[in-house]
Amino acid sequence: MFKAILWDNDGVLVDTEGLYFQATRETMASVGVELTVEDYRQLFLVEARGAWHLASARGVDEAAMRSLADQRDRRYLELIARGDTLLPGAREVVSALAARFRMAIVTSSKPEPFHRAHAATGLLRWFEFALTREQYARAKPDPEPYLVARERLGLAAPEVLVIEDSERGLRAAKAAGLTCWVVPSPLTAPSDFTGADERLGSLREVLARLEEPRA
DSSP: OOOEEEEOOBTTTBSOHHHHHHHHHHHHHTTTOOOOHHHHIIIIIISOOOSHHHHHTTTOOHHHHHHHHHHHHHHHHHHHTTSOOBOTTHHHHHHHHTTTSEEEEEOSSOHHHHHHHTTTTOOGGGOSEEEOGGGOSSOTTSSHHHHHHHHHHTOOGGGEEEEEOSHHHHHHHHHTTOEEEEOOOTTTTTSOOTTOSEEOSSHHHHHHHHTSOOO
16 A cells, blocks of 8 residues: 655646756757757656767867756746646645645756746645755666655655656656656657556546555
8 A cells, every 4th residue: 555655746747848858959959959859758758868968979068068058957947937837637636645645756857947846836835855856866767766765755665656757757766666657748658668557647547546445
């Protein structure tokens, strides 16, 4: 029986993954690199290696790449600030499940964009904690983020459920020995989710599954 739920953030609770892609694509275009959706999905959401090597292949040196990274990060924050990032069903599902499960967020986001994305969502009150990128050494698909979160909860692996939307997140959760349900976003839907314990169509399906009577 699950006692806690660990939630990914971008693409699961807030609609920010596409904004990060947009900011990265615009920045890469400034040095002549065309970053496609397929490139982004593979390099960021599967391999977690990023795309700066594509700029390096164009002759962009290390100092210039640091400048590009800063430019991308500023643009991403601008895009987040433009509107409501809350995904459909997130508030309804999270608030309902908070009455029955301990919950936390495990994200690859840095603190500033994470908190800016949640400035108006009202979701964070239902979570015990959020692990952002500076709180662990190795990012997903490494299992470390989920191992750190489970240890902080003080629960055994079978007591923890993970909700993810990306292939790298799924791999991280399974490597940590956790049950993982995947709710793909439009950006991640073509990914390989082999190994997922469930593939669901929406957050509301997560709620429905957890409300099913147990045998």
